[in-house]
Amino acid sequence: MPIDLTVVVLRWLQFAAAVVALGLPIFRTFAPGTGSRAARRAASIAGLLLSMGAVGGLVAQTAMMAGSWTTGLDAAAIGYVIQSTSLGMAHVARAALALLGAVLLLAGRGQRVMTVMAVIAFAGATASFAWSGHGASSEGAAGLVHLVADIIHALAAAVWLGALVGFSILLARRDPGDVEASARSLAGFGAVGTAAVLALTMSGLVNAAFLVGVERSDRLAGSAWGLLLFAKLLLFAVMVWLASHNRYTLTPALEKAIKAGVETGEAVRSLRVSVGVELAAGIALLGLVAAMGVQMPPASM
Incomplete structure (x- = not known):
């Protein structure tokens, strides 16, 4: 597999793993009905995958910088990248924090303190993406703003997609109690979801200001990075529409059916499909972001 494609695939894997590792435990705080063992196991596995993906990503990034797999697999080259670049240090920190989070979840067996510590570790691992992407390219005070915006962007995405x-786990169940838990969780997530969308929008605008700039906006359509950005924005718009449809149409319909004591099968199926499509769009969006990381933004041309 070509080096640059390997880098993209491993970045995609890390993004998806971070979403589950961080987002799922946070989700359980307002949806305790999401099978504790299943959720804990899924988040732990995701943490381990994130750790392994970070190690593999470090090797692939080193190979891409060196121009060959042979050099990229050299211990001295990897050591140089770790010691001399923020990208290398970010990968090491991500691998360590993700592994720590997975161990804490497994050892804690649902204990609140251990879960909180695991969430903090996963949050640190997710935030580290800012140092291995374009967010670390700006300097000075403006660079700090860009970096913070990138961190907020990564954390908000993990909360939403997680x-x-x-929700997919809850809606896949058939028990009446799970249907009611799904309705409560969907209603309760409304404010959190809105905050996540606002955070993604605002931080995305800040990132665009740094990576594109008004004076170079005419170069967007002629660059691979710009085309990927347009595709990302389209998927984001689809996800926002689906989230709004779920919150204001499908969730009230499910709540109404539960209160009336009538069959909820159709309402649950509609939500299951809608949430599934929204999740699929989110996973595809993460792939686009992974690809954007190896392309040159207009501001760097």
């Missing part, structure tokens, strides 16, 4: 994973 919740979709949680």
Whole structure:
């Protein structure tokens, strides 16, 4: 597999794993009905995958910087990248924090303190993406703003997409109690989801200001990075529409059916499909972001 494609695939894997590792435990705070063992196991496995993906990503990034797999697999080259670049240090920190989070979840067996510590570790691992992407390219005070915006962007995405994973788990169940838990969780996530969308929008605008700029906006359509950005924005718009449809149409319909004591099968199926499509769009969006990381933004041309 070509080096650059390997880098993209491993970045995609890390993004998806971070979403589950961080987002699912956070989701359980307002949806305790999401099978504790199943959710804990899924988040732990995701943490381990994130750790392994970070190690593999470090090797692939080193190979891409060196121009060959042979050099990329050299211990001295990897050591140089770790010691001399923020990208290398970010990968090491991500691998360590993700592994720590997975161990804490497994050892804690649902204990609140251990879960909180695991969430903090996963949050640190997710935040580290800011140092291995374009967010670390700016310097000075402006660079700090860009970096913070990138961190907020990564954390907000994990909260939103992690919740979709949680909703998918709940909606896949058939027990009447799970249907009611799904309705409560969907209603309760409304404010959190809105905050996540706002955070993604605002931080995305900040990132665009740094990576594109008004004076170079005419170059967007002629660059691979710009085309990927347009595709990302389209998927984001689809996800926002689906989230709004779920919140204001499908969830009230499910709540109404539960209160009336009538068959909820159709309402649950509609939500299951809608949430599934939204999650699929989110996973595809993560792939686009992974690809954007190896392309040159207009501001760097």
